Amino acid sequence: MNRMRWRNVKAQFKEQKTGIIALIILTIFIIGAVFAFLSPYDPNKLVPTDRLLPPSATHWFGTDDYGRDYFARALYGGRVSLSVGFLAMAIAVVVGTAVGAISGYFGGFIDNLLMRMVDVLMSIPSFFLMLILNAYLKPSIPTIIIIIGLLSWMSIARIVRAETLSVKEREYVMYARVSGQSTLRIITKHIVPSILPTIIVSASINIASAILMESSLSFLGLGVQQPNSSWGSMLNNAQGFIGEAPYMAIFPGLFILLTVLSFNFLGDVFRVAFEPKVNRR
Amino acid sequence: MKKNILRRVLQSIPLLWFISVVSFALIKLAPGDPVNSFVTPNMSAEDVERIRHSLGLDQPVIMQYFIWLKNVLQGNFGYSLTNHRPVLELILERLPATIGLMGSALFLSLIIAIPLSIIAASRKNKLLDRGIGMISYIGISIPSFWFGIMLIYIFAVKLHWLPSMGMRTIGVDSFWDIVKHGILPCAVLTFINVSMYSRYIRSQAISQLEEDYVQIQYAYGATKRSVLWRHVLKNVLLPIITILGMSFADLIAGAFITETVFSWPGMGSLGISSVFGLDYPVIMGITMFSSFMLVIGNLVADILYSVVDPRIKTMR
Numbered sequence: 001m002n003r004m005r006w007r008n009v010k011a012q013f014k015e016q017k018t019g020i021i022a023l024i025i026l027t028i029f030i031i032g033a034v035f036a037f038l039s040p041y042d043p044n045k046l047v048p049t050d051r052l053l054p055p056s057a058t059h060w061f062g063t064d065d066y067g068r069d070y071f072a073r074a075l076y077g078g079r080v081s082l083s084v085g086f087l088a089m090a091i092a093v094v095v096g097t098a099v100g101a102i103s104g105y106f107g108g109f110i111d112n113l114l115m116r117m118v119d120v121l122m123s124i125p126s127f128f129l130m131l132i133l134n135a136y137l138k139p140s141i142p143t144i145i146i147i148i149g150l151l152s153w154m155s156i157a158r159i160v161r162a163e164t165l166s167v168k169e170r171e172y173v174m175y176a177r178v179s180g181q182s183t184l185r186i187i188t189k190h191i192v193p194s195i196l197p198t199i200i201v202s203a204s205i206n207i208a209s210a211i212l213m214e215s216s217l218s219f220l221g222l223g224v225q226q227p228n229s230s231w232g233s234m235l236n237n238a239q240g241f242i243g244e245a246p247y248m249a250i251f252p253g254l255f256i257l258l259t260v261l262s263f264n265f266l267g268d269v270f271r272v273a274f275e276p277k278v279n280r281r
Numbered sequence: 282m283k284k285n286i287l288r289r290v291l292q293s294i295p296l297l298w299f300i301s302v303v304s305f306a307l308i309k310l311a312p313g314d315p316v317n318s319f320v321t322p323n324m325s326a327e328d329v330e331r332i333r334h335s336l337g338l339d340q341p342v343i344m345q346y347f348i349w350l351k352n353v354l355q356g357n358f359g360y361s362l363t364n365h366r367p368v369l370e371l372i373l374e375r376l377p378a379t380i381g382l383m384g385s386a387l388f389l390s391l392i393i394a395i396p397l398s399i400i401a402a403s404r405k406n407k408l409l410d411r412g413i414g415m416i417s418y419i420g421i422s423i424p425s426f427w428f429g430i431m432l433i434y435i436f437a438v439k440l441h442w443l444p445s446m447g448m449r450t451i452g453v454d455s456f457w458d459i460v461k462h463g464i465l466p467c468a469v470l471t472f473i474n475v476s477m478y479s480r481y482i483r484s485q486a487i488s489q490l491e492e493d494y495v496q497i498q499y500a501y502g503a504t505k506r507s508v509l510w511r512h513v514l515k516n517v518l519l520p521i522i523t524i525l526g527m528s529f530a531d532l533i534a535g536a537f538i539t540e541t542v543f544s545w546p547g548m549g550s551l552g553i554s555s556v557f558g559l560d561y562p563v564i565m566g567i568t569m570f571s572s573f574m575l576v577i578g579n580l581v582a583d584i585l586y587s588v589v590d591p592r593i594k595t596m597r
Contacts, residue, residue, distance in 0.1 A: 119296055
């Protein structure tokens with residue numbers, strides 16, 4: 001990642017207004033999640049007399065079926081949703097990059113073996129597999145992160161492998177090899193840095209899909225469990241009150257949509273900025 | 282050509298085998314002893330052992346796998362733990378509802394996505410193109426279950442135009458009734474598919490519009506309309522086969538969630554309820570079945586592509 005590329009990213013942000021909007025939305029959500037404790041309401045405090053109050057000046061997003069302040073719950077829910085998405089992405093990127101780089105660099109038997117493994121994992125509907133594993137292992141936030149991370153690295157591995165194949169033929173990699181550097185060093189010091197732009201693009205798209213997966217799992221009741229909540233699990237609860245309290249469904253869903261949309265926009269900005277000739281369409 | 286197809290078919294055999302190993306592992310990894318679902322309180326220890334023996338569970342895992350594989354190959358996927366019916370029968374019973382929903386959503390998606398994205402490509406970066414682009418971005422980012430809930434809220438709860446769940450009204454047996462139940466789930470799937478496809482078709486159409494033949498057509502005096510709908514359309518149809526193959530996995534995942542939101546009695550909602558009931562044989566059956574569909578879908582897309590575009594075979 002040299003200075004030139006960062007300049008491209010900056011220029012691209014100036015050009016694509018959606019990129020700036022995405023950054024602003026994400027910043028607001030992240031600040032909201034980090035400083036959730038500043039909210040005057042306790043997200044888990046039950047107030048039976050305040051059941052299902054519609055949004056008002058005191059309760060911005062109303063209250064839920066237990067009288068809990070929905071705005072406070074949305075802030076804490078965002079904390080879970082965002083951190084699950086981010087950590088699952090981190091696992092997927094590390095595994096995907098490692099598998100892809102090793103596969104592409106060594107080639108031959110190792111490449112064949114690893115890529116067939118990727119084929120197999122990609123030909124099982126991974127969402128169903130996540131559901132099954134979540135049902136087997138007691139669902140908790142760490143298991144959800146690990147399961148989503150370990151079942152969504154495959155497309156990153158494929159992209160990284162393809163890039164590695166072309167990078168490893170470059171002169172500087174050959175020079176590093178001839179000068180006797182260890183394989184591990186070549187991969188970590190020369191190959192991975194030069195494909196970092198691709199990895200960043202995949203990462204921002206991956207975090208978007210990780211957040212979507214977590215919310216789907218939690219919505220079905222096989223993700224984040226009480227007393228914790230994420231935007232997805234809030235929707236699970238809201239479905240039952242759709243007639244009397246539609247705001248309970250509207251807010252968390254809107255937040256998921258805005259977050260995922262923002263990460264997809266960011267991915268697009270990076271994609272065009274790193275490969276301006278190919279991707280400016 | 283034939284050799285190519287044969288090679289692709291042979292390549293997918295190890296894949297199918299691996300899938301069978303994973304599915305088998307899913308049963309073996311399941312918490313709890315599978316014998317328990319057959320045990321009643323007044324059975325003696327010998328009875329339990331006899332059941333274990335009759336189920337083949339006293340044999341080594343490798344042997345169990347081969348016995349299981351032999352059964353699967355003969356179409357015997359085992360029996361559901363909850364209602365003791367054959368798994369294959371349960372799946373086949375639910376399959377028409379899923380295929381009906383998926384098929385009509387897929388058909389609608391293509392009918393909408395192809396013209397829409399060709400129009401968008403022909404007005405690249407104009408207001409219409411940007412509008413379509415924005416909507417398709419929303420489509421790939423929206424949680425499908427939330428979109429479903431919102432549609433239920435608007436069209437079923439508020440307007441009372443459409444039913445919110447199930448496939449039939451009890452006591453009514455007409456095709457129109459099924460269509461009415463299917464509109465909302467179909468709309469959810471279609472919107473998401475159109476968003477996914479149109480982004481891809483649009484960029485294909487744009488690269489087609491940059492080809493020399495388009496310039497030649499214009500030079501011959503062809504109108505924009507005839508270039509778009511006679512020439513670009515034809516060349517864009519080809520790569521669509523590939524995205525159909527690729528999007529198969531998303532289609533299946535979408536079925537699981539959308540069917541659950543709308544209580545559509547298909548394979549997806551059967552899968553979700555089997556996960557909740559820890560009904561291992563059904564879970565395994567659905568995993569195998571949907572993976573098979575995925576592998577075969579990709580295989581058919583690949584073969585179809587090389588049939589439609591014979592240049593492919595020289596490239597591989």
